[in-house]
Amino acid sequence: MAKKVVVVGAFDTKGAEHKFIIDIFLKNGLQVITVNTGVMGSTDLFKIDISSDKVAAAGGTSLTTLQNANDRGAAIKAMTDGVAVVVKELYATEGFDGIIGMGGTAGTAVVTAAMRALPFGLPKICVSTVASGDTSPYLGTSDTILIPSLTDISGINSLSRVFLSNAAGALTGMVNAMVESTADEKPIVAASMFGNTTPCIDSCREMLSNKGYEVLVFHATGAGGKTMEQLIKDGHVKGALDITTTEWADTIGGGVFDAGPQRLDGPGQAGIPHLIAPGCIDMCNFGAPDTIPAKYKDRLFYKWNPNVTLMRTTPEENADMGRIFAEKANASKGTVKFLIPLKGYSMLDSIKDGEPQLFWDPAADSAFVDALKSNLKPGIEVIELDANINDPMFAQKAVELFLQMM
Structure with missing residues (x-):
């Protein structure tokens, strides 16, 4: 059975970038589940499995309320809370083998919230503009891997092709890796x-x-x-x-x-x-x-x-x-x-x-x-x-x- 990966992020502003890594996963025979955290809209570049409406609802509000309020801080907080709930439930009910997301400071905060809700050992990668300095607010005690984006995540160009390909390739390798287990597991x-x-x-x-x-x-x-x-x-x-x-x-x-x-x-x-x-x-x-x-x-x-x-x-x-x-x-x-x-x-x-x-x-x-x-x-x-x-x-x-x- 093909391995499944979750791609989570703001598809309203970074649709092309997410499509780029989704295409890599599909070419490598992986199934993809998409979770949209974009407050202002979505994308028609690929299929959306879990809409931002559902994420907002899990965060205790509605997408319409967030849009009408025009309060970016409140919107990020709601989507951060909601995506952790949605992704944790998705893992419990359907199961998946890895998760990836990308973003700047706000996007990193949202997608890493989802990753912190998942168990140790499950592959987690976030391509981020803040993958340096004190990253503890984003990582907490999770085993999430932060990959520097070098430039802002804004379009597909000669540099972004490299770091996005590397990130997608890393997750592909991680989910396909066979973890050796021992029959005599010790306390x-x-x-x-x-x-x-x-x-x-x-x-x-x-x-x-x-x-x-x-x-x-x-x-x-x-x-x-x-x-x-x-x-x-x-x-x-x-x-x-x-x-x-x-x-x-x-x-x-x-x-x-x-x-x-x-x-x-x-x-x-x-x-x-x-x-x-x-x-x-x-x-x-x-x-x-x-x-x-x-x-x-x-x-x-x-x-x-x-x-x-x-x-x-x-x-x-x-x-x-x-x-x-x-x-x-x-x-x-x-x-x-x-x-x-x-x-x-x-x-x-x-x-x-x-x-x-x-x-x-x-x-x-x-x-x-x-x-x-x-x-x-x-x-x-x-x-x-x-x-x-x-x-x-x-x-x-x-x-x-x-x-x-x-």
């Missing part, structure tokens, strides 16, 4: 990692793999934590080895790896085992030194690489995290435990060859533990280990506890 667990906790997580991953688990490791860079939380909420994960919770330091300190206030919520809401450690909460992350807020000029910093500068967290900031971590654990519907390394939370927060490293600060670390214990409800266990987080004995204990919880 999936999630683990959070940072450069400063890599030795610990590498050891944990090896031990858990040997015990029959598939370990998905997420880089704690804001996007990594959000993605891990979303996968857990979606039911793909059986347990969370949350060793590296550094993103909360960025939430509190205004760093660049902020995963948002929902970080640590997912495992508790899903009711899965959740082992938490304060990995790398001794550091808040910024970009190059000249990007650091002036208010932090007197703080302690470490230049990790040319684009990442680490700032040591204070006892006050660590105490704030202790209270927050306790609140998250108290709200959990599943089993949650804490494992605390008493000899430091990272490579920099350690003693190496008898010498304290730059971020070694037992008072700051203790502030976290004291606040955590003071705010945890009875019955939630806090295990303290006389080790650094990257010592082999810490990884061994973490896996031992985690397997008991599982």
